[in-house]
Amino acid sequence: MSRTKQLKLPAEWLEFSATAKDWDLLGAPELRKMLNHMHIIRAFEEEMLDLDRQGLAHGPVHVSVGQEGAMVAAMSSLHSTDLVNGSHRGHHVFLGKCLNHVQPRGYDPISDQIPDAIDNLLYRTMAEILGLSPGYCEGRGGSMHLRWDEAGVIGTNAIVGGGVPLANGAAWSLQRDGDDGVAVTCFGDGSCHIGNVLESLNLAALYNLPICFLIENNHYAVSTTLDEEARETRMSSRGLAFGIPSFRVDGMDPVAVRIATEHVVDLLRAGNGPAVLELDVYRYYHHSGGLPGSAFGYRTKLEEQEARDRDAIVYLENGLLDREWLSEAQLQAIKDNASGCVKKASQRLTEEVGGKRKIIDSLWPDVGFRDSGLRGDLCEFEQIEFVEQENYSGDIRTVKFVDTMAKGMVRRFESDDRYFVMGEDVHKLRGGTNGATKGIPERWPDRCIPTPIAEHGFVGLCGGVAMVGKYRPIVELMYPDFGLVAADQLFNQIAKARHMFGGHSPVPLVLRTKIALGSGYGSQHSMDPAGLFAMWPGWRIVAPSTPFDYIGLMNSALQCEDPVMVIEHVELYNTKGPGADGDYDYFIPLGKAKVVRSGKSMTILTYLTMVEKAVRAAELLGIDAEVIDLRSLDRGSLDWDTIGASVRKTNHVVMLEQGPLTTSYGAMLTDELQRRFFDDLDHPVRRIHGGEASPSVSKVLERAAFVGDEEIVAGLQEMLADQGSPLAATG
Numbered sequence: 261m262s263r264t265k266q267l268k269l270p271a272e273w274l275e276f277s278a279t280a281k282d283w284d285l286l287g288a289p290e291l292r293k294m295l296n297h298m299h300i301i302r303a304f305e306e307e308m309l310d311l312d313r314q315g316l317a318h319g320p321v322h323v324s325v326g327q328e329g330a331m332v333a334a335m336s337s338l339h340s341t342d343l344v345n346g347s348h349r350g351h352h353v354f355l356g357k358c359l360n361h362v363q364p365r366g367y368d369p370i371s372d373q374i375p376d377a378i379d380n381l382l383y384r385t386m387a388e389i390l391g392l393s394p395g396y397c398e399g400r401g402g403s404m405h406l407r408w409d410e411a412g413v414i415g416t417n418a419i420v421g422g423g424v425p426l427a428n429g430a431a432w433s434l435q436r437d438g439d440d441g442v443a444v445t446c447f448g449d450g451s452c453h454i455g456n457v458l459e460s461l462n463l464a465a466l467y468n469l470p471i472c473f474l475i476e477n478n479h480y481a482v483s484t485t486l487d488e489e490a491r492e493t494r495m496s497s498r499g500l501a502f503g504i505p506s507f508r509v510d511g512m513d514p515v516a517v518r519i520a521t522e523h524v525v526d527l528l529r530a531g532n533g534p535a536v537l538e539l540d541v542y543r544y545y546h547h548s549g550g551l552p553g554s555a556f557g558y559r560t561k562l563e564e565q566e567a568r569d570r571d572a573i574v575y576l577e578n579g580l581l582d583r584e585w586l587s588e589a590q591l592q593a594i595k596d597n598a599s600g601c602v603k604k605a606s607q608r609l610t611e612e613v614g615g616k617r618k619i620i621d622s623l624w625p626d627v628g629f630r631d632s633g634l635r636g637d638l639c640e641f642e643q644i645e646f647v648e649q650e651n652y653s654g655d656i657r658t659v660k661f662v663d664t665m666a667k668g669m670v671r672r673f674e675s676d677d678r679y680f681v682m683g684e685d686v687h688k689l690r691g692g693t694n695g696a697t698k699g700i701p702e703r704w705p706d707r708c709i710p711t712p713i714a715e716h717g718f719v720g721l722c723g724g725v726a727m728v729g730k731y732r733p734i735v736e737l738m739y740p741d742f743g744l745v746a747a748d749q750l751f752n753q754i755a756k757a758r759h760m761f762g763g764h765s766p767v768p769l770v771l772r773t774k775i776a777l778g779s780g781y782g783s784q785h786s787m788d789p790a791g792l793f794a795m796w797p798g799w800r801i802v803a804p805s806t807p808f809d810y811i812g813l814m815n816s817a818l819q820c821e822d823p824v825m826v827i828e829h830v831e832l833y834n835t836k837g838p839g840a841d842g843d844y845d846y847f848i849p850l851g852k853a854k855v856v857r858s859g860k861s862m863t864i865l866t867y868l869t870m871v872e873k874a875v876r877a878a879e880l881l882g883i884d885a886e887v888i889d890l891r892s893l894d895r896g897s898l899d900w901d902t903i904g905a906s907v908r909k910t911n912h913v914v915m916l917e918q919g920p921l922t923t924s925y926g927a928m929l930t931d932e933l934q935r936r937f938f939d940d941l942d943h944p945v946r947r948i949h950g951g952e953a954s955p956s957v958s959k960v961l962e963r964a965a966f967v968g969d970e971e972i973v974a975g976l977q978e979m980l981a982d983q984g985s986p987l988a989a990t991g
Contacts, residue, residue: 269500270500270503271499271500271503271504271505271506272505272506273496273497273499273500273505273506273507273508274506274507274508275507275508275509276507276508276509276516276519276520276523277509277510277513277516278513278515278516278518278519282515282516282518282519283515283579283583286515286518288580288583288585288586289368290336291515291576291579291580291585292368292369292370292580292585292586292594293336293363293367293369294332294333294336294514294518294576295369295573295576295577295580295586295594296369296594296597296598297332297336297355297356297359297360298328298329298332298514298572298573298576299573299594299595299598299599300355300359300378300382300598300601300602301324301328301331301332301351301352301355301356301359302325302328302573302598303595303598303599303601303602304351304355304382304385304386304602305323305324305325305328305351305352306325307386307602307603307605307606308321308323308351308386308389308403309321309323309325309545309549309550311390311606311610311617312549312550313550314616314617316390316610316617316618316619317389317390317403318390318391318402319391319402319403320348320403320404320548320549321389321403321548321549322348322349322350322351322403322404322547322548323349323351323543323545323550324349324350324351324352324353324543325543325544325545326478326541326542326543326544326545326567326568326571326572327349327352327476327478327511327539327541327542327543328352328356328572328573329511329512329514329517329571329572329573329575329576330476330511330512330514330517330539330541330572331352331353331356331446331476331539332352332356332359332514333514333515333517333518333521333572334356334444334474334517334518334521334537334539335353335356335357335359335360336356336360336518336521337518337521337522337525338357338360338412338442338444338525339412339441340360340361340410340411340412341412341441342412342434342441342442342443342444343412343413343414343427343430343431343433343434343441343442343443343444343728344357344412344413344414344443344444344445344446345413345414345415345416345417345423345426345427345430345444345445345446346406346413346416346417346423346445346446346447347416347417347420347421347422347423347446347447347448347451348403348404348416348417348418348419348420349448349476349543350404350406350416350417350446351385351389351403351406353413353416353446354385354406354408354413354416355381355382355385357411357412357413358381358385358408358411358413359378359381361410361411361412362375362377362378362380362381362411363375363377363378364377369593369594369597370586370590370593370594374597374600374601378601379601379604379605382601382602382604382605383604383605383608383609384396385406385605386605386606386609387399387609387623388401388402388406389402389403389406390609390619391624391625392609392619392623392624392625393623393624393625393626393629394609394623396408396762397760397761397762398625398629398762398763399624399625400625400759400760400761400762400763401416401760401761401762404416404417404418405417405418405760405761407761407762407765409765414426414427414430414724414727414728415727415757415761417753419748419752419753420447420448420450420451420454420481421447421450421451421454421456421457422456422748422749422752422753423445423447423753424445424447424451424456424457424460424473424720425456425459425460425463425716425717425718425719425720425721425723425724425749425753426445426720426721426723426724426727426749426753427443427444427445427460427471427724428443428445428460428463428464428469428471428717428720428721428724429720429721429722429723429724429725429726429727429728429733430443430471430724430725430727430728431443431464431469431470431471431533431534432467432469432721432724432725432731433724433725433728433730433731434470435467435468435469435470436730436731437730440470440529440530441470442470442471442472442525442528442529442533443469443470443471443472444471444472444474445471445472445473445474446474446476447473447474447475447476448475448476448477448478448481449475449476449477449478449479449480449481449486449489449495450481450482450484450489451475452475452490452495452498453489453490455716456716456717456720456748456749457473457498458498459714459716459717459718460473460717460720460721461473461498461499461502461504461534461536462502462712462714462717463711463712463714463717463718463721464502464504464533464534465502465503465504465534466712467709468531468533468534469533469534470528470529470531470533470534471528471533471534471535472521472524472525472528472533472534472535472536472537473499473504473534473535473536473537474537474539475495475496475536475537475538475539476511476539476541477494477495477511477538477539477540477541478541478542478543479542480543480547480553480558480559482547483547483553483556483558485558494508494538495538496508496536496537496538498536499534499535499536504534504535504536505527505532505535505536506535506536506537506538507520507523507524507535507536507537507538508537508538508540509537509538509539509540510540511539511540511541511542511572512540512541512542512570512571512572512575513572513575514572514575514576515576515579517539520537521537524537542567542570544564544567544568552564577591609623632763633758633759633762633763633764634758634759634763634797634798634896635758635797635798635800635822635896636758636766636820636821636822638820638850638851640819640820640821641816641819641820641847641849641850644816644819644847645847646812646846646847646848646849646852647812647846647847647848648848648854649806649808649809649838652808652840652846654840654841654843655840655841656808656838656839656840656841657838657839657841658836658837658838658839659807659836659837659838659839660807660834660835660836661806661807661810661832661833661834661835661836661837662694662695662696662833662834663695664807664810664811664839665694665695665696665807665810665814665828666691666695666696666697666698666699667699667844668810668811668814668815668844669681669696669697669699669700669734669814670698670699670700670703671844671845672814672815672818672844673700673703673704673707675845676732677707678730678731678732679707679731679732679734679818680704680706680707680708680709680731680732680733680734681697681700681707681708681709681733681734681735681736682709682711682718682721682722682733682734682735682736683710683711683718683735683736683737683738684710684711684712684713684736684738685710685738686700686701686708686709686710686736687701687705687708687709687710688701688710692736693738694736694738694772694774694828694833695833696736696772696828697736715737715742715743715745715746716745716746716748716749718735719735719737719743719746719749719750719754719771720746720748720749720753722735722769723749723753723754723757723767723769723823725769726754726766726767726768726769726823727757727765727767729765729766729768732768732769732770732818733769733770734769734770734772734818735769735770735771735772736772736773737771737772737773738773739773739774739776739781739784739785739786739787740773740774740775740787740788740789740827741784741785741786741787743771743773743789743792750771750793750796751796754767754769754798754799754823755796755797755798755799755823756796756798757798758798758822759797759798766821766822767798767821767822767823768820768821768822768823769823769824770814770817770818770823770824770825770826771823771824771825771826772825772826772828773789773825773826773827773828774827774828774829774830775787775788775789775827775828775829775830775868775918775919776830777829777830777831777918777919777955777962777966778830778831778962778963778966779830780957780959780962781957782954782955782956782957782962783953783954783955783956784954786954786955786962787919787923787954788827788917788918788919788923788925789825789827789923790803790827790867790893790917790925791919791923791924791925791926791927791928792923793825793894794893794894794895794925794928795928797894797895797896798822798823799822799823799824799825799894800817800820800822800823800824800825800850800892800894800896800897801824801825801827801892801893801894801897802814802816802817802824802825802826802827802850802891802892802893803826803827803867803868803890803891803892803893804826804828804868804891805832805867805868805869805871805872805889805891806837806838806839807836807837807838807839808837808838808839808840809848809854809889809891810828811839811840811843811844811846812846812847812848813826813848813850813891814826815844815845815846815847815848816847816848816849816850817850819847820850824850827868827893829868829869831869832868832869848891850892850897851892851896851897851898851899852891852892852899852902853888853889853890853891853892853898853899853902853903854888854889854891854902855886855887855888855889855902855906856871856875856887856888856889857874857875857878857885857886857887858886859878859883859884859885859886859887859910860884860886860909860910861883861884861885861910861912861983861985862883862885862886862910862912862913862914862976862979862983863885863886863888863903863906863907863909863910863912863913863914864878864885864886864887864888864913864914864916864976865888865890865903865913865914865915865916865929865933866887866888866889866890866915866916866917867889867890867891867893867917868918869918870916870917870918870967870972871887871889873968873969873972874887874916874972875887876969877969877972877973877976878976880973881973881976881977881980881987882987883976883980883987885910885914885976886906886909886910888902888903888906893925895928895932898929898932900936903933904936904937904940907933907937907940907941908937908940911940911941911942912941912942912943912946912979912982912983913933913937913941913945913946914945914946914947914948914975914976914979915929915930915933915945915946915947915948915949916947916948916967916972916975917947917948917949917950917967918949918950918966918967919949919950919966919967920949920950920951920952920953920954920955920965920966921949921950921951921952922952922953922954923954924949926947926949927947930945930947933945942983943979943982943983946975946978946979946982947975948967948971948972948975948976949967950965950966950967950971951964951965951966953965
């Protein structure tokens with residue numbers, strides 16, 4: 261007979277409830293403040309539903325009616341400098357945090373007039389939800405993307421669970437600051453089953469981050485019940501598997517929520533994070549809009565009424581009245597003031613025309629604002645002097661590519677303590693799997709951070725660090741294919757953040773990764789990511805082909821206030837090329853291509869390892885071809901001046917890339933070339949690219965899948981045939 265023993269969990273799991281003493285400890289003034297904030301948010305949400313019924317709210321309106329009492333109680337425990345984010349149902353998160361930030365010290369909601377700061381907060385929040393220019397994100401964020409840095413709200417998020425990894429980044433920044441700041445990420449029970457949330461729980465525990473995972477368990481993911489989502493329906497149990505102290509509380513008891521949150525915040529401020537706090541709450545309306553869930557058949561009216569009978573606001577009102585800390589007249593004054601300030605905000609945004617309310621036309625954003633802020637204006641380079649190898653005044657010598665990469669990184673770590681690198685195995689193997697971090701972990705172990713295999717989690721964490729803006733993350737993706745695991749963070753979050761939140765919030769992050777075509781690593785390790793990343797205008801992309809260019813472009817990437825992907829190629833790592841002799845402090849401009857071989861017969865556009873191959877093929881065939889190393893590949897950084905001058909000179913263009921047709925960068929560039937330079941082209945742009953399929957492991961099949969010397973020669977001969985050149989048959 262086998263023997264068993266009971267295993268103990270490595271963390272406590274507690275449920276909080278409030279006592280009369282807790283009411284006394286909080287006191288009448290604090291509880292009246294909380295009640296005032298609850299009524300303001302409740303009135304705000306009901307007004308948003310009214311605006312929605314009148315057709316004035318474009319898109320979904322996810323109100324928090326029923327959940328605002330718990331959130332106000334939780335947010336009232338935080339400082340303005342603490343950092344918070346939330347999910348798509350985030351009005352109460354935003355307003356709860358911001359009301360505490362703007363409310364003047366000593367303000368009495370019973371006797372004092374509503375402060376202008378609260379009026380302005382409600383006006384700008386409502387404007388944002390309605391998509392209007394006075395909003396905090398100038399109308400781009402709407403109901404689901406609310407951000408106000410000054411108040412410590414780093415953004416609510418439309419992707420379920422999408423903000424959780426970012427909040428880890430906020431917590432990482434606060435931890436590195438060395439003060440007692442905490443981060444809180446608010447999400448629902450539906451998020452608890454998403455991989456990035458679980459990855460984030462593990463990373464937070466691994467790095468001891470000062471973060472509270474605040475779960476609003478409202479028992480429904482749209483219409484799917486909690487019992488249909490999971491066997492274990494107490495969502496705080498998720499923290500225990502990661503060794504995280506976890507707590508539950510009845511969210512309809514705001515005093516209990518307040519004391520539970522204070523307990524968690526005290527843990528975090530003392531350096532004992534992270535923690536999970538589950539609030540058992542209920543949303544009164546359907547997922548979006550103003551109809552109850554019973555109207556859609558997934559809840560009963562009895563269930564909904566039983567939840568309303570336990571309303572957190574009424575519970576707090578009754579407690580204050582019973583203790584004679586509030587009179588009926590004073591309660592009515594709080595309600596009237598809350599309703600009045602919300603109506604005031606609504607009236608500033610709308611007008612009555614022909615018996616109907618409409619948005620005041622002058623408040624809509626100008627359509628010219630559409631693309632503004634997709635990327636920064638590069639003003640961070642105003643004091644930078646750029647150089648090229650041709651005008652560099654120092655000594656140039658032949659250096660090994662990968663050695664130069666590592667030495668350049670060490671120099672940046674010496675010069676600026678904001679930089680840190682995060683990724684799998686970056687701290688070992690004598691410089692990580694690519695050799696780029698050699699020399700860093702020995703000198704800066706706290707800035708060379710290894711991760712578990714959790715691309716979604718650590719990419720998102722670094723994205724959150726970048727959005728906070730104090731530190732400069734360098735993310736290493738061992739292979740770009742792994743970025744597809746982290747696609748939400750790379751594309752929905754990092755790429756869109758600046759534009760989505762109004763165009764004013766920098767996202768300074770560098771993503772390093774490599775192309776491994778030809779190395780035998782097969783279909784899931786050989787991707788050229790340029791075509792994928794070029795689809796997202798938030799990303800800048802650089803692809804250095806020489807050691808000299810690598811240092812200059814990497815320095816510019818690290819200086820940039822936008823996210824920049826630096827693409828490397830395994831074929832270049834062990835090659836030697838020109839490099840600055842011991843100088844790692846110069847800059848090459850983003851958005852500047854380079855003519856590496858002058859010519860008049862055709863223009864060859866390419867990047868990375870294809871640059872040298874293109875030059876070699878042109879010389880083999882004896883073609884007077886002009887070869888341009890694009891270097892900057894994103895749509896916003898393409899050097900159309902250099903490209904255009906060459907096209908107008910040669911009237912023939914070849915777009916050369918190594919990878920397959922299906923993830924092609926050249927498709928985008930070719931389309932743009934033919935639109936811009938149609939009158940200058942004597943023939944359509946000829947493309948040289950690999951096959952349709954991703955490379956296989958088989959050496960023969962892999963070689964057939966990508967472009968090498970033979971395919972380049974054949975492609976150039978086809979262009980020569982287009983030109984009617986006798987050289988077409990040679991080679």
